[in-house]
Each structure stands twice: as C-alpha cells, then as structure tokens.
Amino acid sequence: MNITGTLFPYRETAIVFSLIVLFGFQFGCSSTQTQQDDTPSLHEAYEDAFLIGTALNRAQILSATPEALRDTLRTDRRGYFMEQQIFPDPKGLKVGLKHFNVITPENVMKWEEIHPEPGVYDFEAADRLVEIAEANDKKIVAHTLVWHNQTPDWVFEDEEGNELSREALLERMRDHIHTIVGRYKGKIMGYDVVNEAFNTDGSFRESKWYNIIGEDFIAKAFEYAHEADPDAQLYYNDYHMENPEKRAGIHEHLEKMIADGVPIHGVGSQSHFSINNMPDYEQIGKSITEFSDLGIDVMITELDLNVLPASVYQFDRNNRQDIYKDGLPEEVQQKLTEVYSDLFEIYLDHSDILTRVTFWGVSDDGSWLNYLPFEQTNYPLLFDRNKDPKPAFDALIELANNQ
Numbered sequence: 001m002n003i004t005g006t007l008f009p010y011r012e013t014a015i016v017f018s019l020i021v022l023f024g025f026q027f028g029c030s031s032t033q034t035q036q037d038d039t040p041s042l043h044e045a046y047e048d049a050f051l052i053g054t055a056l057n058r059a060q061i062l063s064a065t066p067e068a069l070r071d072t073l074r075t076d077r078r079g080y081f082m083e084q085q086i087f088p089d090p091k092g093l094k095v096g097l098k099h100f101n102v103i104t105p106e107n108v109m110k111w112e113e114i115h116p117e118p119g120v121y122d123f124e125a126a127d128r129l130v131e132i133a134e135a136n137d138k139k140i141v142a143h144t145l146v147w148h149n150q151t152p153d154w155v156f157e158d159e160e161g162n163e164l165s166r167e168a169l170l171e172r173m174r175d176h177i178h179t180i181v182g183r184y185k186g187k188i189m190g191y192d193v194v195n196e197a198f199n200t201d202g203s204f205r206e207s208k209w210y211n212i213i214g215e216d217f218i219a220k221a222f223e224y225a226h227e228a229d230p231d232a233q234l235y236y237n238d239y240h241m242e243n244p245e246k247r248a249g250i251h252e253h254l255e256k257m258i259a260d261g262v263p264i265h266g267v268g269s270q271s272h273f274s275i276n277n278m279p280d281y282e283q284i285g286k287s288i289t290e291f292s293d294l295g296i297d298v299m300i301t302e303l304d305l306n307v308l309p310a311s312v313y314q315f316d317r318n319n320r321q322d323i324y325k326d327g328l329p330e331e332v333q334q335k336l337t338e339v340y341s342d343l344f345e346i347y348l349d350h351s352d353i354l355t356r357v358t359f360w361g362v363s364d365d366g367s368w369l370n371y372l373p374f375e376q377t378n379y380p381l382l383f384d385r386n387k388d389p390k391p392a393f394d395a396l397i398e399l400a401n402n403q
C-alpha cells in the first residue's frame with residue numbers, strides 16, 4: 001500500500017484540523033477540555049492495586065505541540081509505517097493521559113530511532129515524552145536499551161564492516177546507555193534495560209550481543225545504566241514467561257545476577273496474548289510469584305490480546321483474508337472482554353506483588369497487531385478506533401470497583 005500517496009492529498013487538511021484541535025490542548029489537557037467526559041479513569045480505578053501504563057507512539061507523542069507536529073510531517077524514516085498512517089493522534093494522547101499513569105515509548109527510544117547512525121542521536125520525541133510526563137504528572141518507563149531487534153547493523157561493526165571485539169562492543173553499549181540514561185537522569189522512573197535475551201527453552205538467544213560479548217552482556221548493561229542514573233529502576237523484560245522452561249532459564253540467570261550484586265530491580269512479562277490460544281492461567285500466576293520470590297518487582301509490560309484466529313496467519317501472504325475488516329463480531333467482542341476480565345482477576349489476586357500493568361497501546365487503530373506480521377484489522381486493546389471505551393474497559397472498571 002502506498003501510504004504516502006494516500007496520505008499526502010489530505011496533509012494540509014490534517015494540519016489545519018490538528019492545529020484547531022491542538023489550539024487549546026497543548027500539554028496538559030484537562031484544564032482546557034471543552035467536552036464533558038464522564039468515563040471513569042482506568043488508572044484511578046486501579047489506584048490501590050498497581051500502576052496502569054500504556055505505550056505511546058510517535059504520532060501521539062508528537063501531537064502535543066503544533067511545532068512538533070510540523071516536524072513530524074517532515075519525517076519520513078524507515079519503520080514509521082504505522083505511526084505515519086495514524087498520525088497525528090492528539091485524541092490518542094488525550095485518552096492515554098486520562099487513563100494511564102505510566103507511559104512507555106513504543107518505539108521512539110529504541111536504538112534505531114534514538115541513535116540511528118554512529119554518533120547521531122535523535123532525542124526529539126523522547127524529550128517531548130519527558131515534557132508530556134512532567135506536565136501531566138506521569139511516570140515514564142523507557143523501552144529499551146539493549147535488544148537484538150530494531151538495532152542497526154552498524155552497532156556491531158567497525159568502520160570497515162568487520163565485527164567488533166567484545167571490548168569495543170561493550171564500549172559502544174556503555175556509550176549508548178550513558179548518553180540516554182544520563183540525559184534523562186532523574187526524569188525517567190525505570191528502564192527496560194535488556195529485552196528478550198532468552199529462547200523458549202530457557203537458553204540464551206544467540207543474538208549479536210550474546211555472540212560477541214557473552215552472557216554477561218546482560219549484567220554489563222544493568223551496571224552501565226546504574227552508573228548513569230543510580231536512582232533509576234532497572235528491569236529485565238521478556239515474553240512467554242508463562243512457559244515454565246523459559247521462565248526457569250531466566251529465573252536462574254537473574255538469581256545469579258542478583259547474587260553477584262548486579263543492580264536489577266524488576267522483571268517485566270510482556271504478555272502479548274491471543275484470545276484463541278491463551279496460556280495456562282495457573283502459569284501466569286506462577287510467573288508473577290516465582291519472579292517476585294527473587295525480591296524484585298514484577299510487572300506486566302506489553303499487554304494486548306490478539307483477536308484473530310491462528311488460521312488467519314497461515315494464509316499465504318498474498319492471499320490473506322482480513323476477516324474483521326468490517327467490524328468485530330459480537331461473540332468475539334465478548335470473548336475479548338472475558339479474557340481481559342480473567343487476566344485482571346489474576347493480576348488483582350497478585351496486587352500485593354505486582355507493581356504495574358502496561359498495555360501495548362491506547363486504542364485499536366494504533367496497535368502494532370494491525371501491521372505485524374502483516375496488515376490485518378485487529379482489536380486488541382481497551383479503546384476502539386474512535387478512542388471510545390470497549391466492553392472490556394467497562395468490565396475492568398467494574399472489577400476494580402468490586403474490590
């Protein structure tokens with residue numbers, strides 16, 4: 001699909017419209033709100049249980065000011081496919097700020113976006129995120145410092161394209177971490193320091209980080225982050241924590257790191273689930289309690305619920321059926337509501353040890369599940385494409401109120 005082609009004719013209208021919307025909006029939105037919104041706030045409903053977070057995308061972060069909006073219109077970089085399609089998204093930002101008290105940048109602090117070339121950093125969106133958080137009394141959990149994905153190839157190579165030595169890669173990692181964590185010292189509550197370092201069977205993922213540095217790349221990343229901001233909370237983040245084998249491998253390694261005095265304060269379980277293929281609920285509970293036994297915080301960091309049946313993903317890429325493009329069938333909506341309720345019952349049962357539940361996005365239109373692994377209309381979040389609360393949202397409010 002040619003996004004640029006379809007978007008450009010409407011650009012001018014979009015700018016004018018957005019500037020009107022943004023005129024009284026700027027950073028803090030509640031004081032200038034004109035329309036009455038009686039929807040209860042999700043994070044307020046869960047105030048006594050845990051923090052409730054969301055991931056904000058570039059379209060939302062840069063919606064906060066007309067200047068930034070103009071800058072976004074000039075941006076045309078790799079990986080911005082979805083964020084351009086939905087941008088600008090001031091309404092998404094507004095809903096995000098109402099219902100969530102912790103924000104995580106979905107992409108803008110990943111290596112390829114914040115540090116795209118050697119020696120070149122692009123802090124604009126991250127700076128803006130910090131301003132939004134400060135103006136609206138939100139905490140930030142930044143994502144992510146060291147990962148195998150969305151990290152340019154040059155990171156692992158010298159100027160001639162040869163693979164770096166362990167020492168040189170450690171030095172590059174330290175420089176990246178110090179530059180970012182140092183810049184936001186005292187402004188960012190926590191970091192997903194290392195993301196997805198393990199395989200499903202609990203062994204180390206053979207990433208370039210692991211292959212070049214060895215297994216202590218994880219500990220080193222935490223040490224560097226701690227040097228740069230001794231007060232920041234430092235987390236290890238991964239998916240499939242419900243799988244006992246994977247969990248055991250991670251648990252063992254974190255236990256070793258803690259025994260060695262490595263500064264780690266929490267572990268994040270991504271929780272990208274599918275309503276048609278949920279993990280065993282008992283294992284979800286176990287993953288919370290077992291990690292908590294290490295004496296560190298446990299959090300749900302990227303919650304969303306894919307509604308598409310597995311069969312959709314088995315189609316040939318060129319012959320797919322976008323089965324819910326005209327809307328979500330009522331029974332699927334109900335199933336989504338039930339699964340969200342089931343999960344939050346588990347989370348609430350563990351609210352003494354679970355510190356945060358973060359959703360991977362605000363509303364269905366912005367979700368990555370619409371474009372990965374390929375374009376497909378999905379409905380994984382609590383707010384619909386108009387940013388209105390879905391039945392799952394109401395169910396979660398009711399659950400919290402019945403506590």
Ligand code: XIL
Nearest residue numbers: 082106107143195270272302368372
């Ligand atoms: C995803 C983003 O949502 C997409 O916009 C991007 O194109 C790919 O990455 N696990 C993670 C997140 O830790 O960083 C991923 O985010 C989703 C899976």
